[in-house]
Amino acid sequence: MNVLVIGSSGAIGNAIARQMYKAFPQATVYAVSRKATETDGGQANFKSIQLDTTDEQAVAGWLAECKQQDMQFHHVVCTTGILHDGEVQPEKRLEDITPEALQHYFAINTVLPMLWVKHLVGLFPSEHSTLTVLSARVGSIEDNGLGGWYGYRASKAALNMLVKTAAVEYKRRAKHTSLICYHPGTVDSQLSEPFQRNVKPEKLFTPEFTAQQLVAIIQQRKVDHSPYFLDWDNKPIPW
Template sequence: MSDVIIVIGASGGIGQELVHQLSERYPDNIIYALSRKSQTASFSDNVRCMNIRTDDEKAIHEFCKSLDASDQKVRLAISTVGILHGEVDGLQIAPEKRLEDLSNGQLLRYFHVNSVVPALWLKHLVDRMSDQPSQIVCFSARVGSISDNRLGGWYGYRASKAALNMLLKTAAVEYGRRAKSTTLLSYHPGTVDTGLSEPFQRNVKPEKLFTPEFIVSQLLALLPELRADQSPYFLDWEHEVVTW
């Protein structure tokens, strides 16, 4: 039996950097780089790039069954899946500034990508986690903090990230019974210089606009500090607690 690492959403700026740093940090582990888009980046020999529908439960189930067939357990799974703006399946998404901007279609899309998809991975990974200290990380956002919301706006993004946080917090109770060595982490990376944040970087101070390299290194440095008996965590790139 061998332990593997999974990056869900590996084709984006953060996802690719995760794969690079993980493959260097864990050269003896297979890294599964999963994404909906074909990947053109060059990775180390221990990386297995797979083009799968990371948002489709049947595809998630089939991938996880393949782990069983290979007698593999998961040491670390990181989901970078998320949407803030752009075109998704023909629907143009943009953060709402006022109530009149709300729409059924956009809200459903926010929740599907930002909340439902990570929850499906939590569902299928619970019986496939390593008995050794292991982690599942979902990229969240400080704007998903209910207690920290003072500015309003961004209804769908905020609510879907808050839902993700609640799903993680609830799943942690069950993981505590079924996967006792696994820690769940909701991770706020700050504003990262990727396509996700590009339209909103204008008002960000230069010292608060982070590179994917920095954010990934901060996350990987954090993981050894986590304890399963204190799961779940909601932490930022400085390893500081974010209130739920």
């Protein structure tokens, strides 16, 4: 059994990789990131893979090598994403929108995960498996009463649509695989740090908590109901 965590050097990605290692002790966990990922003690069945997750050629090449070795992944989680960095900040009003910021949001939050969804389609087993991407409640088109955060909202909504569309094809090509868009809640991480002031303490989660919730959720999925858009409490979110 193999598990793949993409973006494992981030707070959530690292916590998910560690939780996968605990939840599936018989599995080999592949932790992919641009920086090496470590666990306590350097266990033999925890593999840190350094790879530019934004480079389609690098992604396709590594997954082709996996396929040549007859590797399959039972559970895959793509944790990459941005809300703010040196190039973008969430927009508060229409005047804040720029083409460059929108392109940056879409490149990281939408295009990058879909490259993995694209190239992974032939690497799942003929038994139940899962492919999860980190989405966000604010990516729900229906559940948007506050506005703002144009680029982040739109890039996550686009990711949801692409995953929902891919699920149609996965039903033919990887019919035992459930596709999941997961909202982890507000997690105490670098991504959410500037926006935590108005978050109630009980709603600010540790990376370890949201990782535990996700692992519990993927163990309950049924492919007949794929794709899913779920929050950390296993409750559905309107698309």
